[in-house]
Amino acid sequence: SHRSSVTEEQLDPFSLVESELYILASRLRSMVVAEVPKLASAAEYFFKMGVEGKRFRPTVLLLMATALNVPIPGPDSDELVDAISTELRNRQQRIAEITEMIHVASLLHDDVLDDADTRRGIGSLNFVMGNKLAVLAGDFLLSRACVALASLKNTEVVSLLATVVEHLVTGETMQMTTTSEQRCSMEYYLQKTYYKTASLISNSCKAIALLAGQTAEVSMLAYEYGKNLGLAYQLIDDVLDFTGTSTSLGKGSLSDIRHGIVTAPILYAMEEFPQLRAVVDRGFDNPADVDLALDYL
């Protein structure tokens, strides 16, 4: 409409960083070129054009960079200020790339652990090339991410993202090995979800702030923002697992419950209908129990 001065395009966060996401895509492809062709093609499987996923994390990180990069006022020439801000932006783009590589590495291993056959709307790497190559490709991506991380020469940032990898492993392990009490606890769910999903987003947001030269206080706010956004992202993902279709999800729906994974929608339903507890405790091995649980949602 003519009344509004803000166009839809300006409201779309992806459009603000579109050109940078394009650079990110090509850099990711070049970062995973390996000596052994089979490993290279396995590693680039999810960096191919058209099957790149939503790029949620890089988008958030680049927008965070835009919000936090304020030019330092001083007597320096415009040229020098420009050079410094370009260099800073480049380093933050590296964080976005490293974050996406860690994310994809975790997806590759996750699909092996879950024996998933689809991912991002196409066959999962384990389905196409087998479990062994999918594990190795994940390790390779992680290794390339580490080298890129080290090249930033910022020990605090290295330590943040290295800890994230431990958190991913911790969250996945917490999900795999639960007692009945833990499976039915919202506190346990939120802790697991922090490790599995929010930690990567929150710690990489903090890294963007640290590189921008922001104070510890502002960096902590960036961390808190990423943590809440990450938790919200996983909550929506968990709801979509119940409401989405294979086409909208790029994978089968109801996969959590079929794997016996209890997520927020079930936990909330259980608060209202305590009789669901017995169903949850049976572990959803029986498809009739899946239907029974769906009735309460």
Ligand code: GRG
């Ligand atoms: C090797 C780093 C590494 C970890 C191993 C398997 C494992 C430990 C961790 C798995 C963690 C995991 C799969 C968390 C789920 C996070 C999540 C919300 C995935 C979906 O992300 P989207 O929707 O996917 O952003 P796209 O495809 O759009 O990128």
